[in-house]
Amino acid sequence: MEGFLQALTAGLLIGAVYGLMCVGLGLIFGVMRVINFAHGDFMMLGMYVAFYLFTAAGVQAFFGNAVGPFVAILLAGPALALFGYFVHLTLISHVSGTRTASLEGEGHYAQLILTLGIALILQNGGLIIFGSVLASIRTPLSSSAWELALFSDVSVFINKARGVDAIVSLVIMTLLSLLITHSRIGKSLRAAADNPTAATYMGIDVDRAHRVAFALGCGITAIAGGLLATNYPFHPFVGLEYVIVMYAGVVLGGMGSIIGAFWGGMTIGLVQQMSTLILPTQLQNAAIFVVFLLIIFFRPQGFFGRMVERT
């Protein structure tokens, strides 16, 4: 019983961060219909930006060891958003949005090659600049825990760093949902996703909307990456480990659904942690994909996906 509750808690905590990570990718796919294979590597970059902001840029000295990492992680968001903005402006926009009309296969081939290329450059560039030594964002919170007494004899331990990670994820997810559902920019992003041509008739610059979505998606995933880095060491090729989880999460949630991507990520976190109750740890990732296949078998459109193609 205690083991079950402990695994459930761990799953919910890591699931919230995975959810945020998936939302970044889901936002880009949902609005732009571009499959960004470099997204894991944007996240890797976010981890390193948070790492260097914390250790080298004075955030640690100014905010201390407990709050400092989270300040650095939150700052990595806007930094990667800006980076994503320029990557879209200089590269992605040439093969997506209004330019796809003249491209083979609506630009999907070109997008595939381009984002794979960006992924390779980021991975190997990261190797040259950051080196292959494992890095991690260390905080004393990762080695202490809150004890949550549920019943008189059952209590659950919550790792403080993971607890804060989950809270930060949920706050950002809430802010993003509000932005998407209530703000003028959010509504125009959804309109551009629904029907780019009609959005143009409304005076919405679709390429600009895509750029905003791409920047937002990169920033959000960078923050999720930073949060993961408080518990898991990382290296320049870490993106490969997470990009599969990201895609599984987005597909589970339903391609194109932003809130769905969050629940997809959450599901993966839960399955990953709960599977350790009955399976050896080495089979964690295998368990994820068994459950993934089962869900897709019974609900091919994902949790929030629609069966019919949008008009």
Place this chain on the structure above:
Amino acid sequence: MLRIDGLSAGYSAKPVLNGISINVEAGQFVAIVGPNGAGKTTLFKTISGILQPSGGQIVFGEADLLTVPPAQRAHLGIAHVPEGRQVFPSLTVMENLEMGAMTESGRRDWKQNIERIFEWLPVLAERRGQFAGTLSGGQQQMLAIGRGLASSPKLLMLDEPSMGLAPSTADFIFERLIDIRKQSGLTMLLVEQRVAEALESADHGYVLEAGRVVLEGNNETLRADDRVRKAYLGM
């Protein structure tokens, strides 16, 4: 207000419009009629900038439209109610109308515009919280018209508002359009296959066939023309 001069356009090598000239004065209701494939929708897409013309000129007010990026054209005062409605299915009725009001003038006049739109098309007020994708075809068409009106346009371009609708619904939408025009004095450019209705209510008409203007004139001239009577009015 809108002057189109010798406009040619098409898809890759296949020309659809061959040197079309059309003139819309401020306050006029102009109808463009013609059979399927005459190039009516292509003309609208070229005005909105979705298609690049291969030749000719489009002037709107003082502006040379062909130098204006597509997304900017709505901000000049052109509202395009596209063929097949093209509402945003995952947005609510209200959000669709807000998207219509993305222009500066639309934002400025939002309050009075929305009041008038709800007065003209009350079904939109009833369904304001509903997702546009769940509306019926006729309701979606009304939403597309409302969305166009929400931008406070100088020119409202309507591409086959009767397409795919039950005749009674199409009649109703036509009546609403005529009312809206009477009460607002809005300049309208209408493309329609329902030639009789279109020519009856318009000030001026153009007959488009195979990418050329074959006939033009005010509604009496056109309705009296033998070719129009035979080919379109069934008389």
